[in-house]
Amino acid sequence: MSEVSRRHFLKLGACVVGGACAADALPSLGQAADNGDVTTLRTTLPYPRxxxxxxxxxxxxxxxxxxxxxxxxxxxxxxxxxxxxxxxxxxxxxxxxxxxxxxxxxxxxxxxxxxxxxxxxxxxxxxxxxxxxxxxxxxxxxxxxxxxxxxxxxxxxxxxxxxxxxxxxxxxxx
Ligand code: FES
CATH class of the missing domain: 2.102.10.10 (Rieske [2Fe-2S] iron-sulphur domain)
Structure with missing residues (x-):
């Protein structure tokens, strides 16, 4: 796991366990997915033709x-x-x-x-x-x-x- 995705994972885990999620936690995960950092968050795959x-x-x-x-x-x-x-x-x-x-x-x-x-x-x-x-x-x-x-x-x-x-x-x- 890269350092960036590890940080996002820990941040999200803290939100879930604590019950209070920082407002920017989920948007930052989305940004990571857009940058290609968290490939498992994709809902569609870039299949080759x-x-x-x-x-x-x-x-x-x-x-x-x-x-x-x-x-x-x-x-x-x-x-x-x-x-x-x-x-x-x-x-x-x-x-x-x-x-x-x-x-x-x-x-x-x-x-x-x-x-x-x-x-x-x-x-x-x-x-x-x-x-x-x-x-x-x-x-x-x-x-x-x-x-x-x-x-x-x-x-x-x-x-x-x-x-x-x-x-x-x-x-x-x-
Ligand atoms: S591997 Fe078990 S039925 Fe095919």
Whole structure:
């Protein structure tokens, strides 16, 4: 913790314990967040706009493995062949998800015939057509879905993440 954020933390703690908050304590925390000192106070993350593939590279037989929003976040891009929740492309059937199970981070495998992701550790199953909905298993969260956009040339870009990536306090490592 930096010296500045430590000072803000102690100041806020004193306010909460004492029950009387100095008028400038919370505004100064806000200023620190604006300056980038306290990144955990952000309500939105500065996701990169990152090209993942071109539409022509995808088929219903093969998924495309990549990472987003950083190198430590494995992601899979799939063409389902049927319209999907938040799907992009002319058939609204292209979606992308984190490849880490929301239960304990197992490496998920995709089954094209059912359009589902399967975890080898405790057998959770997630539905790619329904925004990563957990169908069965011990996870308590759905699978984080990557927000996609397609430009006029048919390039597919990742622009954000819906849901918290497994093992993270925030979706981006900073
Ligand atoms: S880690 Fe996937 S079900 Fe437990």
């Amino acid at each position: 990152l090209k993942l593939a071109a539409i022509g590279q995808l088929t219903t037989e093969h998924e495309l493995l990549t990472t987003y929003p950083d190198q430590a976040s494995p992601v899979v891009l799939v063409k389902l062949g049927r319209p999907a929740h938040n799907g992009v492309g002319p058939d609204r059937d292209i979606v992308a998800f984190s490849r880490r199970c929301s239960h304990m981070g197992g490496a998920l495998a995709f089954r094209a015939e059912t359009g589902t992701f399967h975890c080898p550790l405790h057998y959770a199953m997630f539905d790619a057509r329904k925004g990563g909905l957990m169908v069965i298993g011990q996870a308590t969260d759905n699978l984080p879905q990557i927000e996609l956009e397609v430009d006029t040339t048919g390039d597919i870009y990742a622009v954000g993440v819906k849901g918290l990536l497994y093992g993270r306090q925030a979706n981006m490592l900073a």
